[in-house]
Amino acid sequence: MGKPLIHRSPMPGLGLSMGVTLTMLSLVVLLPIGALLWKGASFGVGNIWDTINRERVWAALFLSFRLSLFAALFNLVFGVMLAWVLVRYRFPGRRILDAAVDLPFALPTAVAGIALTALYAPNGAFGSIAKELGAKIAYTQWGIFIALIFVGLPFVTRTVQPVVEEIEREVEEASATLGASRGHTIRWVILPMLAPAALTGFALSLARAVGEYGSVIFIAGNIPLKTEIAPLLIVIQLEEFNYDAAAAIGIAMLLISFAMLLVINLIQVFSRRRIGYV
């Protein structure tokens, strides 16, 4: 006798809530994703590989992944620092800073895209300063890097902040009474405690950046092999009604996303098992 699929319960609304949940989930999410996979299956693995295995596609996938990784690494460091500053320090404007961290979630990506471009273009407020220094930001990989930092900015801060709030002061004091300098305490006691949350935020930030489109295309310049991101390739294929090729690249990106989702979950399971907390 196995476990029942659904335990009997006196709670009302089983049929309705299950029906609405499964119907909408299927209609909005599962069937469309299924359509992509179906398209891929009928196109064939060989054809998918031939589509992806072209210089321009590899360049775009590699660019998207590499810059997303750099942006997520930047956000990992900056996000942990920001979480620390927002929780531990009291200074005028702290609340505004705290609220501002969420702006990338609330601001439409197209708005962020044109705003960042206006700011970092060679004739923009920050871009002109960079130009003086002999650097070009917008329409180069630096521009994409900045846009990807922007969209991933809140993830690390928001996952790490509650953990910083919960650090017991006594643990830090214990480290000091044992002779450790403040720097040693931060490196060997505090950062290891923040690591699982920070890694989760890092992975979320990475996943978001790899798929990002709206905030990047304005600032990217979109030059094939140089500043062309993977999602843009899908859009280009669709504009040419080349659905098979679009599906092939879409499947490649979907697989990358799933792999990252798996990694996020593994990190959480690992840290929960080993240390007994996340």
Add this chain to the structure above:
Amino acid sequence: MHIEIDEISKQFGITAALHPVSLAIPSAALVALLGPSGSGKTTLLRILGGLEFPTSGRVLFDGQDATALTVQERRAGFVFQSYALFRHMTVFDNIAYGLTARPRANRPPRAEIARRVTKLLDLIQLPAVGTRFPSQLSGGQRQRVALARALAIEPRMLLLDEPFGALDAKVRKELRQGLRDIHDETGLTTIFVTHDQDEAMELADLVVVMSMGRIEQIGKPADIRARPASAFVRDFISA
């Protein structure tokens, strides 16, 4: 080590946690700071450990002014009420922490650290828990690990904040004797904070009764029991 507290006071904002108090603690004594919550006993302990800074007054270790010494410089073995073990480190790494945290120049070699940690694990009678994490230990085991961690730095004194506070009655009795044994074996000047008068009377050589930021009485347990210096002391020890 002989400890002298000279007219120490502590203000938190407008509230006085400690009115000027003075106290001399002889070398190798086992002293209890006894009092209800809010009596200033933990504040006094934290000032000795360098975790709080007095508003006025001095602390002397063996006659030397130690008031300005940082926490790190004091070398006070401090056991926290919550134990404050590092939960991402094994028991071994927890105990070794004070040694590995030293600057490279005076850090003992790895083998020496391992030898000392093993010795301390034997001392607290938990020879086999080195590879475990704190979350895998019982409350009483955690308390002993915290004690071993504090002893690893070869402290000049041992300071314990409610060391038995988080334990159930049976374990508490066992560990009292454990602390007594460790004190006798190491000969360290040991000060512990407690609100439990039984614990203070049974364990300490010298009991300091505190209330409202003041010292009400200092004496041997028998003397305090026989001749309470104030109505407060009489009420508190008979409770």
Add this chain to the structure above:
Amino acid sequence: MSDARLIPFRPATEETPTTRLVLIGLAIGGLGLLVFGPLLIVFAEALAQGWGAAIAALSNPDAASAMRLTLIIAAIAVPLNAAFGIAAAWFITKFDFRGKAFLITLIDLPFSVSPVVAGLCIILMFGSNSLLGGWLVASGYPIVFALPGIILATMFVTFPFVARELIPVMIEQGRAEEEAALTLGASGWRVFATVTLPNIRWALLYGVLLSNARAMGEFGAVAVVSGKIRGQTATMPITIEMLYNEYLSVAAFSLAAVLTLLALLTLLLKTALELRHADQLAAARRP
């Protein structure tokens, strides 16, 4: 060394004043470059030729139609997702069944799918060259390059918001109150309306707020399915792109400023909710 008061004391849990200053400076500087800068430039560019030009740009028929479309989309997609979020949270927290963790993962799936891929999925499912889409177009109900496709794309990208917020809150609150109401003879709907809903209303509002902000601002998924027909399927973000690509900077940024004000309002309400009703929101403030 004798007078205690003259010696600066730093608690063991604090960094040196210099370190603090540097870290606070880096935080303000970083957010200035990444967040406050873009925020200010939107309004500066919108008003580059004065208020008149900005207002004229917003009263242009295409801009007006874009705003209307965006409102319609949000008005349909957000309530539908709220209904889904409530149903899913009820199903997941009030019943025990096998595969619950898997179901939650499926609900979270849209967070890890690129918006462009989401749009692509909807085209492949409902586009005119798919089986279902071909039939729908033939019957006179086109999905892609029309309003239903945009709504579906919007729902896809905002799908998990409400459920994500409600599930932890409802797990924490348990089932005891609902069970008590049932024993007192209340009907299912009555239990939900008088017991559950009051307990989750702030969390629900929080989820709806986030979901609405994303719905009104979604670009990638909508760009793929909309067809970008001016005055018909061009939402506000799509219109911003078209204007920007035509070098109509003031017009693009004026429309962007409207969306930015909306984003700021969302943040304000969100912060107010977090301050007032922190205890009734999901413990982890995960996006």
